[in-house]
Amino acid sequence: MSDTLSPTGQKPAPVSVQPFQFRGLFLTAIALRLETDAPDDVFYAALDAQLAKTPHLLAGAPMVLDFAQVPEFSKPADVRDMIDNLFARDLQIFGAQNATEAQLNAVKGYGIIPIKVGRETAMPEPKPQKPQKPQPAAKRAAPPVPRNKVVQTPVRSGQMIVAEHGDLTVVGSVASGAELVAAGNIHVYGTLRGRAMAGAHGDESARIFCRQLDAELLAIAGLYKTSETIPAELRRKPVQVFLDDDKLCVEAFE
Structure with missing residues (x-):
């Protein structure tokens, strides 16, 4: 079999750099x-x-x-x-x-x-082993600390900010067309436009807090409200968003 030639009739140069990458993707669906x-x-x-x-x-x-x-x-x-x-x-x-x-x-x-979302497979039963001499108890490893993310600048339209393992805090405003996603809570110290989705892995105790509400979409653990269903009296007010009895609630701060 003959070697493959390029459109110019020349043999392609050896590839020294891998022409692709496999990368993890956090997808909002x-x-x-x-x-x-x-x-x-x-x-x-x-x-x-x-x-x-x-x-x-x-x-x-x-x-x-x-x-x-x-x-x-x-x-x-x-x-x-x-x-x-x-x-x-x-x-x-x-x-x-x-x-x-x-x-x-x-x-x-x-x-x-x-x-498969939020499911764990059962651990296989261990096989019987011969009794061994007792060993000193090892110290239990501390649980991993949630990796929170803090964004010190305003979030522009078209940006997507993800805190996959903890809370997300934005010290500024979030523009229309931007998207915030967090496994835990979301805090916005400014105007929240765009979309905010807390509890992305199913944490129903997650909350969203903002100083001024003008969002296109609010969601916690998959339950959401769009701008059309957010009460007008809560617009441009400081609010918190949370789940109560499988309902998404938006409440103004006193």
């Missing part, structure tokens, strides 16, 4: 939790109404289907019909979580992959 095993006209009407309210948030956004509440919804024709309807609405479904084997089989051919 939206989960669509199905709560009916029979999506009908009422389901799609409600979905269309929500899309009309928040087109900038949902249309074209990476999305995961959550089947946790509908394990019986697995008939291939019904599942595929629903996915076709979601794709027709420009909902970019790329993953399925809490799905049964039958549900995963039903979505084959759509490029949808199984997603």
Whole structure:
């Protein structure tokens, strides 16, 4: 077999630098939790109404289907019909979580992959071992300290700031079109525009604090409010955002 030649007829020069990198990516996605095993006209009407309210948030956004509440919804024709309807609405479904084997089989051919979020596999049972002489107890390692992040400058439009293992503090304002993501709490010592998502790994005790609220989106552990659903009387006020009984609450400081 002859050597591969470049378009100029020359052999390509040896590659001294790896032409690619594998890098971890922290991706913000939206989960669509199905709560009916029979999506009908009422389901799609409600979905269309929500899309009309928040087109900038949902249309074209990476999305995961959550089947946790509908394990019986697995008939291939019904599942595929629903996915076709979601794709027709420009909902970019790329993953399925809490799905049964039958549900995963039903979505084959759509490029949808199984997603595991916040689950731990059981540790295998240790094999019996011969008794050994007791050893001095080793000191227990201290738990890892959360890695908090502090941003000393204003966050510009288009920036995404992530604190993957702790709290995020911004000493300044956050512009419209910017995005804050934190595993823990978010503190903004200025005007909060753009999007703020605390408890990104599912911590329902996380909170968002800001001196002046003007946000496009607020979210904690996946539950969110958009600018259209934030009460007008809380605009431009110092507030805290938290979860209470599975509801996202926005409360002004006294």
